[in-house]
Amino acid sequence: MSELQSQVLVIGGTSDAIVEITSLLKQGYRVLHSRFSDAITLETPDSPMLKERFGALDTDGFVELIKKENIDQVVDAAHPFAEQVHVSAEIAACQCNIPYRRILRPDLQGLDRYSHIREVSSHDEAAQLCTQLGGTVLATIGSRNIHCYQSSLHKNGQILFARVLDDPQSVNACLQCGIPSDRIIQGRGPFSVADNLNHITLSGARIVVTKDSGEQGGIYQKIEAAQRAGCLIIIIKRPSV
Structure with a gap:
């Protein structure tokens, strides 16, 4: 599968997720953006290559989504305190044998x-x-x-x-x-x-x-x-x- 055909799952209702989505779209990837709810307004790019879904997922839910949507890699940009999301997403990616990448915010300075x-x-x-x-x-x-x-x-x-x-x-x-x-x-x-x-x-x-x-x-x-x-x-x- 070429990069142009690849679909990436980006997780998180954060500004970090928007940065990742924007970058991936520019590189020609298709992106599925998954977040808990639409309570927080995010300026998501307007692109036919982007789909969005809402709702909480556990490990089984992520596995099902990855298989259903033919996801090739997972980018975890969820909130730093979304502990269970991080664990579930990483396990699901491992079970599906696809790459998992976690976005880490810089440590506090000074x-x-x-x-x-x-x-x-x-x-x-x-x-x-x-x-x-x-x-x-x-x-x-x-x-x-x-x-x-x-x-x-x-x-x-x-x-x-x-x-x-x-x-x-x-x-x-x-x-x-x-x-x-x-x-x-x-x-x-x-x-x-x-x-x-x-x-x-x-x-x-x-x-x-x-x-x-x-x-x-x-x-x-x-x-x-x-x-x-x-x-x-x-x-x-x-x-x-």
Whole structure:
């Protein structure tokens, strides 16, 4: 099969995926873009060589898709914290005997210049540190794990603000775990330093919690805004997977 006929599966609803898709299309590949949902708007290239699908897949799902669509290689550009996606996609590619390539975001640089950063390895550890430090918390970690923060902070008498996507699923996840609507900040990145600073001021946060999603995830803007606001920032390190 020639490169012009080859079809590549690109995984992920990220800016990294768009970069890979654009490059592959320019090289003459056909591309199937697979991502969890269309909640995040991406500027995908307009090309007859590009197809898109939505929905979560486990290993068996990826294997079925690879065989059905005659995929020749897999490019994994999923979010750094999408651990199960990375594992499932790599296993599926191995089972189908096709190449698998993972897109890795560069490590954070220059963190030793800041004294207001605390790094942890998990959401549970971050929530525990928040209770130890005390004060109002602004969580910018999405809605999937927000419940563990609300549970811990509520018991400790602390206030939690959550910044999440402006879609019903994300907002409902916050409401269902007990975060009132006036403590839910809805929006879509990328957020500037000024945006982050405004949200910190609005919430009165002493602590900002974020995941290390790299430069593409706006981590440096959060770090700078937290420093200007005089509050701590807890960074959850990327999974080793």
